Amino acid sequence: MSGADDEHLARLLRAAVAGDEKAYADFLRDAALVIRGWARRWTVSGGVDAEDVVQEALLAAHVKRHTWREDAPVIPWLHAIARHKYVDAVRRQARRPTVGIEEFEETLASAETEKVRDWEIGRALDGLAPGQRSVVNAISIEGCTVAETAQRLDMNETAVRVALHRGLAAIARRFGRN
Amino acid sequence: MDTNDLIKALAADTRRPGLSMSAAWAGAGIGALVLAGFVFSVLLGPRPDIAAAAETLRFLFKFVVAIALAATAFAAVRAAARPEADLRRLLPYLATAPVMVAASVVLELFVAPSDTWATRLIGTNSLVCLTFIPLIGLAPLALFLLALRHGAPSRPELSGAFAGLAAGGIAATFYAAHCPDDSPLFVATWYTIAVLILTVLGALGGRWAIRW
Numbered sequence: 001m002s003g004a005d006d007e008h009l010a011r012l013l014r015a016a017v018a019g020d021e022k023a024y025a026d027f028l029r030d031a032a033l034v035i036r037g038w039a040r041r042w043t044v045s046g047g048v049d050a051e052d053v054v055q056e057a058l059l060a061a062h063v064k065r066h067t068w069r070e071d072a073p074v075i076p077w078l079h080a081i082a083r084h085k086y087v088d089a090v091r092r093q094a095r096r097p098t099v100g101i102e103e104f105e106e107t108l109a110s111a112e113t114e115k116v117r118d119w120e121i122g123r124a125l126d127g128l129a130p131g132q133r134s135v136v137n138a139i140s141i142e143g144c145t146v147a148e149t150a151q152r153l154d155m156n157e158t159a160v161r162v163a164l165h166r167g168l169a170a171i172a173r174r175f176g177r178n
Numbered sequence: 179m180d181t182n183d184l185i186k187a188l189a190a191d192t193r194r195p196g197l198s199m200s201a202a203w204a205g206a207g208i209g210a211l212v213l214a215g216f217v218f219s220v221l222l223g224p225r226p227d228i229a230a231a232a233e234t235l236r237f238l239f240k241f242v243v244a245i246a247l248a249a250t251a252f253a254a255v256r257a258a259a260r261p262e263a264d265l266r267r268l269l270p271y272l273a274t275a276p277v278m279v280a281a282s283v284v285l286e287l288f289v290a291p292s293d294t295w296a297t298r299l300i301g302t303n304s305l306v307c308l309t310f311i312p313l314i315g316l317a318p319l320a321l322f323l324l325a326l327r328h329g330a331p332s333r334p335e336l337s338g339a340f341a342g343l344a345a346g347g348i349a350a351t352f353y354a355a356h357c358p359d360d361s362p363l364f365v366a367t368w369y370t371i372a373v374l375i376l377t378v379l380g381a382l383g384g385r386w387a388i389r390w
Contacts, residue, residue: 024192025186025189029182032185054181055179058188060330063390064330067199067330069199080262081261081330084390140179164187165191168191
């Protein structure tokens with residue numbers, strides 16, 4: 001968490017804001033490492049999964065990236081977002097037992113059929129509209145490019161980008177506090 | 179979806195991020211002034227003797243305090259929209275208007291004969307004050323809450339309360355031009371209550387509307 005780390009992240013994020021997709025992916029990977037360090041410490045005791053915090057914080061940082069000022073340090077900004085999402089996750093966890101199991105039956109069932117471990121975000125993904133879900137799925141889990149996704153789903157690229165954008169925003173909103 | 183999958187999706191989402199925060203605040207600030215001015219001129223308008231009043235210190239001082247509140251609270255709410263904002267560091271700035279009001283009350287108690295204190299405090303217009311400051315401030319408050327919602331405040335209730343203070347400062351600035359009661363005793367009592375109504379509304383609105 002030194003000044004050099006911050007300068008490195010700031011450089012990547014500035015490049016990303018200027019439209020460098022590769023720099024943005026690098027930024028997200030490095031930011032994930034930093035957030036994971038905090039999240040593991042916060043979640044040592046208690047039922048919150050550190051990786052849920054990492055994923056929700058990355059998503060929040062993504063949809064709120066306009067709140068970062070280019071001349072401000074990145075790490076305090078990232079830390080505040082991660083902390084906010086951690087507190088969210090704790091509250092959600094605390095609320096959970098009071099909610100009837102039937103509300104989760106569907107998501108629980110789908111989680112069980114997943115072979116790999118599924119996090120909260122996967123459940124949120126299942127709640128998306130089918131069109132958005134298939135686009136987000138293709139680009140994330142199946143690793144397709146926008147062009148490949150467009151071809152596979154018989155959409156144009158702009159529509160794919162719009163569906164991706166809206167799908168991610170919808171997942172982020174789902175994690176908003178209530 | 180594991181974290182690397184998520185990163186692929188986020189990196190592919192290259193659509194422009196939201197409106198910049200400085201643009202959002204500029205829009206909210208200008209919109210707040212325009213809407214407050216509109217509501218004020220439709221519902222109230224300035225007092226008839228405003229030209230004569232403008233030559234008295236007490237009348238002018240109402241604007242000094244109200245503008246100080248609007249400016250400091252607007253700066254505070256603007257800062258609070260960023261997740262890493264340290265809100266405790268904003269509190270000294272927010273003390274500006276209350277300190278000015280307190281000082282003016284002390285001066286008024288020195289200057290005014292004690293048998294006039296009660297009439298100065300009660301004034302003639304307190305109900306209008308309590309009604310119209312919140313009414314004029316509603317649209318500014320809504321705009322500030324929208325701007326906060328666009329941002330990422332770590333403390334939604336407190337940020338919403340700052341939004342209420344800023345809206346209250348703007349509303350009080352307009353309302354002061356209508357109000358015939360100029361004594362600091364009146365201002366310290368009724369303007370304060372009216373602004374606090376907006377502050378509470380702001381805190382509730384922050385809790386309800388600001389989720390991210």
